[in-house]
Amino acid sequence: MARCFPAEPDFPEDRRAERVVWEALRDQLPDDAALFHSLQLKEGGNEYEADLVVVWPGVGIGVIEVKGGQVTYAEGQWRQSGGAAGAHRIGDPVVQAQDACHVLHRFITPRTTEGAKGRRAHLVAFPYTPVPSGWSTPGCPRELVVDSSDLGSAASIVKTVIEFFGIGHAPLSDDGAKYVVEALTSQLGGQLSLLSVAEEHEHRVDQMTRDQAMILGVLRHQTRLKVIGGAGSGKTWLALEQASRLVSAGQRVALLCYSRGLARYFERVVATWPKDQRPAYVGLFHGLPLLWGAPPPPEDKSAEVQSVYYEESLPTAMAELAAALPESERFDSVVIDEAQDFGEAWWTATLACLRDRDSGGLFAFLDEAQRVFNRYGEVPIPLAPIHLSDNLRNTKRIAQTFGSLVGEQMRYLGLDGPPVRFVQCATDEALAAADAEVDRLVDEGWPQGQIALLTTGRRHEMQVELAETYGDPASYWDEFFAEESVFYGHVLGFKGLERNVVALAVNGIRDTERAKEYLYVGMSRARTQLVVCGDLDTIETYGGTALRKRLERTSG
Numbered sequence: 336m337a338r339c340f341p342a343e344p345d346f347p348e349d350r351r352a353e354r355v356v357w358e359a360l361r362d363q364l365p366d367d368a369a370l371f372h373s374l375q376l377k378e379g380g381n382e383y384e385a386d387l388v389v390v391w392p393g394v395g396i397g398v399i400e401v402k403g404g405q406v407t408y409a410e411g412q413w414r415q416s417g418g419a420a421g422a423h424r425i426g427d428p429v430v431q432a433q434d435a436c437h438v439l440h441r442f443i444t445p446r447t448t449e450g451a452k453g454r455r456a457h458l459v460a461f462p463y464t465p466v467p468s469g470w471s472t473p474g475c476p477r478e479l480v481v482d483s484s485d486l487g488s489a490a491s492i493v494k495t496v497i498e499f500f501g502i503g504h505a506p507l508s509d510d511g512a513k514y515v516v517e518a519l520t521s522q523l524g525g526q527l528s529l530l531s532v533a534e535e536h537e538h539r540v541d542q543m544t545r546d547q548a549m550i551l552g553v554l555r556h557q558t559r560l561k562v563i564g565g566a567g568s569g570k571t572w573l574a575l576e577q578a579s580r581l582v583s584a585g586q587r588v589a590l591l592c593y594s595r596g597l598a599r600y601f602e603r604v605v606a607t608w609p610k611d612q613r614p615a616y617v618g619l620f621h622g623l624p625l626l627w628g629a630p631p632p633p634e635d636k637s638a639e640v641q642s643v644y645y646e647e648s649l650p651t652a653m654a655e656l657a658a659a660l661p662e663s664e665r666f667d668s669v670v671i672d673e674a675q676d677f678g679e680a681w682w683t684a685t686l687a688c689l690r691d692r693d694s695g696g697l698f699a700f701l702d703e704a705q706r707v708f709n710r711y712g713e714v715p716i717p718l719a720p721i722h723l724s725d726n727l728r729n730t731k732r733i734a735q736t737f738g739s740l741v742g743e744q745m746r747y748l749g750l751d752g753p754p755v756r757f758v759q760c761a762t763d764e765a766l767a768a769a770d771a772e773v774d775r776l777v778d779e780g781w782p783q784g785q786i787a788l789l790t791t792g793r794r795h796e797m798q799v800e801l802a803e804t805y806g807d808p809a810s811y812w813d814e815f816f817a818e819e820s821v822f823y824g825h826v827l828g829f830k831g832l833e834r835n836v837v838a839l840a841v842n843g844i845r846d847t848e849r850a851k852e853y854l855y856v857g858m859s860r861a862r863t864q865l866v867v868c869g870d871l872d873t874i875e876t877y878g879g880t881a882l883r884k885r886l887e888r889t890s891g
Contacts, residue, residue, distance in 0.1 A: 561718065762792075
C-alpha cells in the first residue's frame with residue numbers, strides 16, 4: 336500500500352471519481368511509492384491542480400487528471416454527463432494533465448536534480464466510462480487512459496505509461512523519489528506562501544495602475560501631452576491605454592519606443608487586441624523608416640559609424656520618406672513610451688510622420704532619471720507636463736532603496752514585501768555572486784520564470800549564448816515573456832520591463848556619467864524581491880552615500 340499525502344484526503348460529493356481512482360492506486364502501488372491527492376500549484380499568477388500524483392521509485396512520476404460521469408470526445412470537443420448538470424462541455428483533460436505535469440516538473444527541477452532526471456508522464460482516468468480498445472484522440476492514445484474496466488490494474492497502467500510514454504532520462508532513482516516527496520511535502524507550502532505575497536502585490540498594482548486611466552479621461556481633448564513619472568508609476572500602461580483610446584476614436588496611430596524588449600512587449604500586447612483596434616504601427620522608432628524603405632544599418636559596427644547612422648542619417652531619411660508618403664499613410668497621432676531616449680533629430684522625424692505636423696496628436700511618456708543613453712532631445716510639447724508622483728509597481732522596501740537616486744520624492748503605495756538583500760563582493764565577482772543568489776532564490780521557492788539576472792557592465796555569458804542561439808531579437812525577448820526560466824539581460828535593454836524578482840550584478844558601468852541612472856533602472860525592475868550584488872564603495876561612488884546607507888542596512 337502506497338504512502339498517501341494527505342493520509343486521509345477529504346473527497347467532497349462532486350469528487351467521488353477521484354476517490355475511486357485514489358483507492359485503487361493506494362491499494363495497488365508498492366509500499367515505497369507515494370500518492371498525492373489534489374496537489375495545488377501556482378506559477379506566474381496561474382493556478383494548476385494535479386488530481387493525483389504518483390511518485391514511484393524505480394519507475395517515475397505520473398500526473399493523473401480524473402473525470403467522473405460519462406466522458407465523451409467528438410468533433411474536437413470533450414463532454415461530461417452525469418449529476419444535476421447533465422451533459423456539458425469540459426476543458427481538455429489531457430491538456431490539464433499535461434500542464435500540471437510540466438508545472439510540477441518545473442517546481443521540482445531547481446530543488447532536486449536527481450528527482451528531475453526521472454521519467455514523468457501524464458494520463459487521464461475516467462472511472463465511470465468504458466473506453467473502447469481502439470479509441471484515441473489527437474495527443475491521447477488509448478494507452479494513456481484508465482477507464483472503468485481498468486481500475487483493477489490502474490497501478491500497472493501508470494507504470495506502463497511512465498516507462499513507454501514518459502519524458503525523462505531514466506527511471507526515478509530511490510534518492511530522486513525521496514527528494515521529490517520531500518519537495519512536495521515540505522517546500523511546496525513555503526513556495527505557495529511566498530508566491531501569495533507576490534500575487535497579492537500584483538493584484539494591488541494592477542488595480543492602482545488601472546486607476547491611473549482617469550488622467551487620460553480628464554485630458555481626453557488634449558492633442559499634445561507630456562507625462563513624466565518615475566519608475567513604477569504606470570507610464571507604460573498609460574501609453575498602451577492612450578494608443579488604444581485613440582484608435583477606438585478612429586485615428587491612425589503609431590506606438591513607438593527605443594528599447595527592443597519594450598517594443599516586443601508592445602507587439603505582444605497589441606496582438607491580443609481586436610484587429611480593428613490595433614495601432615497602424617507598433618514597435619521601434621527606427622523600425623518605422625526601415626519599413627518605409629530607408630537604407631539598412633551599415634555593416635561597419637564601429638560606434639562612430641553606428642552613431643552617425645542612428646542619430647543623423649536614419650532620422651533624416653525618416654523625415655524625407657514621411658514627407659513623400661500619401662497623407663493616408665501618415666498618422667493622426669504618435670504615442671511614445673520612454674521618450675527620454677529620443678534624440679533631437681528623432682523628434683523632427685517624428686513630427687514629420689503626422690498628417691498635421693502642427694496640431695496632430697503627440698503623446699510622450701518619460702522619466703528623466705532613466706536617461707541611460709548619452710542622447711539629449713527636448714520633447715516638442717510646450718504645455719506643462721503631467722507628473723505621476725506615486726510608485727505603484729515596486730514594494731515599499733524596493734522603492735525606498737532606490738528612492739535616493741531620484742530627484743523627486745515619490746509616494747510608495749506598494750505592499751511592504753520581503754527585505755531587499757545586498758551581497759558585498761568585488762566588482763569582478765558580482766556576476767558569480769548574482770548566480771549564487773539566483774540559486775538561493777530558487778531554493779527559497781521562487782519559480783525560475785519569475786527571476787531576472789541583470790548586469791550593469793559586461794553581459795552575462797548566458798545572455799550572450801541566448802542571443803546567439805535565437806539569432807533575432809524577437810525570439811530572444813519571447814524567451815523572457817514565456818516566463819519559463821531565469822532571464823539574463825542588461826539594464827540598458829530592460830527599461831519599461833519588470834519581473835517579480837531581480838538579482839542585479841553591479842559588475843561595472845559602461846558609461847560612468849550615467850552610472851546613477853544604470854543603478855536606478857536596475858533596482859527598479861524588481862516588483863517584489865530585489866537582490867543587489869557588488870562592491871559597496873564603488874556603488875557609493877556611483878549612487879551616493881544615501882544609497883550606501885540603505886544597502887548597508889540590508890546586507891548579510
